[in-house]
Amino acid sequence: MTDVVCLSGLVKSLARDADEGREAVGLLSELSDISAVRRRIGRIQGCIVMLVTMLNGDDPTASHDAAKLLIALSSNTQNVLHMAEAGYFKPLVHCLKEGNIKASFRLMHVL
Amino acid sequence: MENPDSRSISEIESEQQASTEEVVSLAKNSEFDREIFTEFAVLLDKFTPVLVAIKDNEKLMDRPPVKKGVESIEKELTRAKKLIEGACSRSPIKQIVVVTQELGRSLGLVLFASIDASTEVKQDIAALHRELMNVKFDISFTPSPSPSPSLGSSPCVIHGPRPSKESGFVSEQGSFINEIEEEKISLSIDDVVLQLKYGNDEEFRLALLVLSDFIRDKVIDKEWIHEEDIIPILFNRLGSSKPHNRLTIIQILRILALDTDENKVNHMRNVLTFLHNFGCKFKNFHFVAFSHCLVVCRRK
Numbered sequence: 001m002t003d004v005v006c007l008s009g010l011v012k013s014l015a016r017d018a019d020e021g022r023e024a025v026g027l028l029s030e031l032s033d034i035s036a037v038r039r040r041i042g043r044i045q046g047c048i049v050m051l052v053t054m055l056n057g058d059d060p061t062a063s064h065d066a067a068k069l070l071i072a073l074s075s076n077t078q079n080v081l082h083m084a085e086a087g088y089f090k091p092l093v094h095c096l097k098e099g100n101i102k103a104s105f106r107l108m109h110v111l
Numbered sequence: 112m113e114n115p116d117s118r119s120i121s122e123i124e125s126e127q128q129a130s131t132e133e134v135v136s137l138a139k140n141s142e143f144d145r146e147i148f149t150e151f152a153v154l155l156d157k158f159t160p161v162l163v164a165i166k167d168n169e170k171l172m173d174r175p176p177v178k179k180g181v182e183s184i185e186k187e188l189t190r191a192k193k194l195i196e197g198a199c200s201r202s203p204i205k206q207i208v209v210v211t212q213e214l215g216r217s218l219g220l221v222l223f224a225s226i227d228a229s230t231e232v233k234q235d236i237a238a239l240h241r242e243l244m245n246v247k248f249d250i251s252f253t254p255s256p257s258p259s260p261s262l263g264s265s266p267c268v269i270h271g272p273r274p275s276k277e278s279g280f281v282s283e284q285g286s287f288i289n290e291i292e293e294e295k296i297s298l299s300i301d302d303v304v305l306q307l308k309y310g311n312d313e314e315f316r317l318a319l320l321v322l323s324d325f326i327r328d329k330v331i332d333k334e335w336i337h338e339e340d341i342i343p344i345l346f347n348r349l350g351s352s353k354p355h356n357r358l359t360i361i362q363i364l365r366i367l368a369l370d371t372d373e374n375k376v377n378h379m380r381n382v383l384t385f386l387h388n389f390g391c392k393f394k395n396f397h398f399v400a401f402s403h404c405l406v407v408c409r410r411k
Contacts, residue, residue, distance in 0.1 A: 023361040
């Protein structure tokens with residue numbers, strides 16, 4: 001369930017029907033307890049954009065699970081940048097404020 | 112989800128109880144096929160305690176899939192009402208069977224989503240679900256049935272919204288439901304694996320329903336799922352299936368993922384209990400316990 005092909009399938013489901021998206025984000029959120037899953041999910045193209053869209057959507061359950069997953073993914077600097085590109089700046093601000101100097105410097109450099 | 116329902120599940124439940132009572136009353140007073148409608152009313156009467164049990168369970172009510180299932184029941188109750196009100200000289204028995212089984216499917220959806228419910232509530236729902244799905248009305252009381260009993264040609268046809276768009280558990284056409292149920296009953300565990308792997312959309316859907324039943328009833332365990340490669344099969348079909356099948360696949364995967372987590376916690380608890388019992392023999396008890404926990408956590 002945690003390999004990249006399976007996770008890519010679930011990420012595709014995020015963009016489909018609302019019910020399917022809600023279940024998929026719920027499953028991804030549950031799987032995100034595993035560090036390898038977090039690493040792989042962040043690399044799947046379009047995943048973070050979809051999660052930010054769901055975070056701002058009308059469905060409270062999907063939004064809650066998307067928020068949980070985004071927090072889990074924000075441990076990676078690259079993911080934080082993807083989130084900022086998608087219009088979700090909270091992790092970026094948090095990282096600049098609280099993160100280590102190296103990560104902050106890297107973020108500033110990219111920005 | 113284009114038209115989000117702003118009512119709370121509690122309101123839906125209350126409305127549904129009233130609706131159930133109304134349909135029961137209509138069924139009892141129907142002029143046509145009185146015996147059949149009475150049997151139908153008896154079945155509907157059993158909904159009230161189940162709905163009350165769902166309503167009383169706050170955890171359960173917070174789950175959107177439960178709400179979806181409850182809404183689906185509501186739609187079927189509306190169909191039942193229309194069916195009874197529009198009852199005519201042609202026997203509506205087929206349609207009553209269809210409506211009853213659709214109610215059963217909607218209840219199955221609630222049951223499938225009721226992970227947090229107490230065993231007692233789940234047993235009640237499961238019992239009613241089984242009863243609705245296996246319903247057989249005594250047709251000896253009814254006038255001669257029409258030669259062409261298809262839903263589309265019957266004047267008593269209900270044009271209400273089909274719940275198949277709402278959930279992954281309902282069928283496409285009422286007229287096929289009986290056949291599907293018979294096929295479902297006849298599917299063995301081996302058939303399920305075969306249909307999951309190679310079945311067409313319809314066979315796959317049937318196999319998914321049976322698989323979800325097996326998981327719910329604990330007929331199959333984690334080892335079997337692992338041995339038969341069920342998870343890779345489900346992921347493989349996720350990309351090519353119809354929307355309602357995809358939804359069911361993800362719901363099954365969520366339950367399997369949850370099961371794995373629960374197993375992990377139980378395993379960890381067992382390790383800790385074991386170590387605690389023999390802890391006095393170890394000088395570095397905490398270190399050993401922690402190491403075992405780490406090993407368990409690293410398992411996928």
